[in-house]
Amino acid sequence: MFFASDNSGPVADQVWQALAQANIGYKHGYGADDVNAKVIEKIRTLFEAPEAAVYLVPTGTAANALALATMTNPWETVFCTPMAHINVDECNAPEFYTGGAKLTLVGVTDKMTPADLKAAIEREEDRGVHGPQRGPVSLTQITEDGRVYTLDELRALTDVAKSYNLSVHLDGARFANAVVALGCTPAEMTWKVGVDVVCFGGTKNGLLGVEAVILFDRNKAMEFEFRRKRAGHLFSKHRYLSAQMLAYLTDDLWLDLATRSNASAARLADGFEANANVEFLYRPDGNLMFVFMPRWLHQKAFAAGAHYYTWGDVENGPADEMIKARFVCDWSVSHETIDAFLDIIR
Amino acid sequence: MFFASDNSGPVADQVWQALAQANIGYKHGYGADDVNAKVIEKIRTLFEAPEAAVYLVPTGTAANALALATMTNPWETVFCTPMAHINVDECNAPEFYTGGAKLTLVGVTDKMTPADLKAAIEREEDRGVHGPQRGPVSLTQITEDGRVYTLDELRALTDVAKSYNLSVHLDGARFANAVVALGCTPAEMTWKVGVDVVCFGGTKNGLLGVEAVILFDRNKAMEFEFRRKRAGHLFSKHRYLSAQMLAYLTDDLWLDLATRSNASAARLADGFEANANVEFLYRPDGNLMFVFMPRWLHQKAFAAGAHYYTWGDVENGPADEMIKARFVCDWSVSHETIDAFLDIIR
Amino acid sequence: MFFASDNSGPVADQVWQALAQANIGYKHGYGADDVNAKVIEKIRTLFEAPEAAVYLVPTGTAANALALATMTNPWETVFCTPMAHINVDECNAPEFYTGGAKLTLVGVTDKMTPADLKAAIEREEDRGVHGPQRGPVSLTQITEDGRVYTLDELRALTDVAKSYNLSVHLDGARFANAVVALGCTPAEMTWKVGVDVVCFGGTKNGLLGVEAVILFDRNKAMEFEFRRKRAGHLFSKHRYLSAQMLAYLTDDLWLDLATRSNASAARLADGFEANANVEFLYRPDGNLMFVFMPRWLHQKAFAAGAHYYTWGDVENGPADEMIKARFVCDWSVSHETIDAFLDIIR
């Protein structure tokens, strides 16, 4: 009963097969392999963006930080929510990679509204050279709290950004889960609603560790390449990144895996909903959710071997006190596991 | 009628005399001049800190950014208010100088409370290596909105900082105005209430451009020196910085000038208070204040030749709409000027 | 006939088996997996360094840059040869990661002598705060030109470093090949001869992409962890790094693979030596070598399908002009391939 993270589950079988295939014989390094050429082609097709620049990096933090560094001058500020992974979970990677840009926090939750964004941009008022200059807007889809922006919501946010001539970055660590939740195409969720650069995640959805950074405007492609190299994120044996991504894109594996994890999360959420002791932070749209459960129930769950993150002391305190917890379903969790867990806390 | 900034007024006479004196003959460069030795000695005596490391730099941004860079690891975050000069008026200088540290905003005004600070520190919860690590607390005295922390308030804030083992930086761009307002000694307002590093401002109080950075703990003194040099802030003809500061510290000139500007601001504030058309943001403690005045009154004031900053369109809009303005008294403003201005807006 | 790079060959079978094994079920992320615990234990044992801090990163550039950033203040300079990978092949990664430190070039070849090193250190004379400050010495073993420092040579260099109180970094991208060439232990080639931090390479020797950074002094271990995280080099699914390294260290696989590639290179070198048309830059100690061959011979080799790097225009020019080339043997190259190639150029 492992609901701690979509980083904790295994890698899909198809990925191993692709890696084994890529392992045969000699291949040019540093992305000049034939597998990578196929990956680039497939991503361009998938995103209906024949000119896009496409790069693979091993982690989500690398993808976000390199993308933002390419989009942001050091004297600018990036607009993101206070919950954004780039704000709370990357140990100042954006500040490091940009050479000292700032993050301006928008709204108070995981999801910003156009009004929030406009207010934050206006707050960074025009102070000549004195204040931080306005830089890109960074959105996370699905959000860190498990919600999905609708296409209209995305468009409304990018409209605000564009009205100030700001570019838009999408942290798509759980991109696939969002596409499945929305039933849309990758293009519809990105450049068609005004996203300029997207981090297309694979690691949380069944790969060993690969994210694609897609720049719809090629203008800064070489800059990205230099930044990736000097950050140590250009793999010499790049074929093993390419192979993972190729498998991911083949026969819709990426959608398949996300469909599974979303369905598992929905099943789990249904069970939570039927349980009078559990309250949602938000009903999940994708594969993760935050809930509140009383201490005694957490104790019962942990005693039975469940794994998930909590915010608060589960051991000591009033039995009825509600304690926040995060549940994430990775692609491999079985319905039996979910049902078993729901039984325990029923 | 110039109330725009304490950067706009002239330099005090004593400073010119000291500069002329320092100009005679040859002097060692880079701070090895005899004038600088006197400055260091005087500051140590003034602050009752015989071991303190003392360095001169030409601007407040340089002072703050170099001090914070010496106090903060790149993976840490600095706690300051949203109004802090380091946040809104230094074009990301702290992020640049620290090599990519973050600022965490505390409270919602220019003045943080211990509860605000504790909440902000707790918000940067322990996420292992994932989140920004907790770094120094930065306070501005007097604040950007013109208020003064009492000694008890300072102590309460540094107590919170120390309880988390965090160091404390004081942006003292208007240090003299605060000391005059509180009627305390420099030591009482700094290390005696738990401040570790102070930027002791001179530029806004009658000098051409000099701030002293004082490190009460010498431990990182050499690091500060390397950082200052590589930032281009070590003056070859350092004697002209030293001479300004020496004049400032001689015969209590620094207190004298601040006493004048505080008194001018009090006179101006009294006039505002007596004027039914003017509302304070806060009654000023030092030499600057924010007020709200109706549009028609601003128009009248500007037409009469007054200079000050406003937030909003003074030209167009309802005559009675209240528009925010900042008034700063520098040391040289005369009571006649203040009275003349008050007459105009009466 | 692929002699272009040890990055071009396949991954060893044992590694795939270990990855498959590590893939089973759920595992804690970010290095908290049980496989990583085994890796750390094995490396400490192997290096006879029970207190060493051990970290895995995916690329050699990441390993070097993170190690150097942890060892070097931004106002210092790193001493290395002009041929050093950190100087010519990392797109300024050390400068980026250190926050702007410098590299001072030592000697004129791939191998520095104690006299070279002493001269370079003295050249960065004591200029107070004005010049770059002396920082760590970085050695590459085996060197970028394929030579191996003897243990005495290493000791003589670290003695110079220590006499100036400088720490020593070892870029061990081909660490295994050097250990095989010298017939020594890892401890003998590192801390026993005065190396403080070593990058223990795996990528060039049969892994997909893993290097271990070993800090013999734990003092800066946490700093390394923060730097790794904010660089995006902390893998969420860390088990797949750990598993590679565990396989590498099991049953002496790392030595086995390096023994193979060294033997292949020796066989190739023997063939070159017997060929009157080929001249060595240096007779190789490990698995790579630079040679000079006439243009016509390169043309013949390429026509027959050989792959290797050349410096100069192979197509056009006098047939007899000598053109420099690099030959690298990876662990998987067969003796048949080598012999076939030697036949072609005979």
Added chain:
Amino acid sequence: MFFASDNSGPVADQVWQALAQANIGYKHGYGADDVNAKVIEKIRTLFEAPEAAVYLVPTGTAANALALATMTNPWETVFCTPMAHINVDECNAPEFYTGGAKLTLVGVTDKMTPADLKAAIEREEDRGVHGPQRGPVSLTQITEDGRVYTLDELRALTDVAKSYNLSVHLDGARFANAVVALGCTPAEMTWKVGVDVVCFGGTKNGLLGVEAVILFDRNKAMEFEFRRKRAGHLFSKHRYLSAQMLAYLTDDLWLDLATRSNASAARLADGFEANANVEFLYRPDGNLMFVFMPRWLHQKAFAAGAHYYTWGDVENGPADEMIKARFVCDWSVSHETIDAFLDIIR
């Protein structure tokens, strides 16, 4: 008898008068003062560059580092001589300000030749994204060893730079001395021979501390402004920088002062030449020179109260051993002083 540095002498009288003049009344801060407008106009006229962007900063290191940061991407390398101030005397300021660019050393003396430059650029061969990318060429005029590039020499160097599409930076800390030595115009020594950005020094030539950075191409003007601000080099009371520079440019004061210091150096050099015990490194073109004198002669000079820098132990060693020394004439040194000194060492 003070020949240690042109930073050690006093400031010219006209500068004090201009400062006193600028001190009257209120002035807009941050460069919006009317004095600065005049400075910009005068520099544009002087350099025959009506579109040039002109900025004042307080130190030579700030001028160089900000100029280079604006010209250089972090993944590039700056070409300069090993003696360049930016290499040996700025504690890695260029590396810091550029965000981690590199310096590639050209030639082995203070003066590079076109062949040196071409060789260095070629040495940073095209390695795709792997190596540092070629960045600007930085020249110092007059050089750190006191020599002056002729206009033809400058042109030959910028021709090499342009042939690789590289921009050219001129460190003109002693710009005035060079113009006097060459008898040319500022335009002839800069953009007319292919210089893109020049640091026009004032500090070493009679000012308190001001350098102008002149960008002949306005394209990156705003970038420079943001960089200056976030470095803490934008002065609030900018009028005191402007006033110095205005005085400097008025009635050819800058040329006048440099003419004096060059003449003094020529007089000193003539005396050295007539002294059989003194050998030149180079016969000086401007106001500084390096010479070799026997230990006993240094001892005599120091005993008589002379001040200058030496490289070596003047106290201990063979009396006849030649020890290197640097002599600099600032604008204020009198012919009597020079003659007195020459008498002592005769």
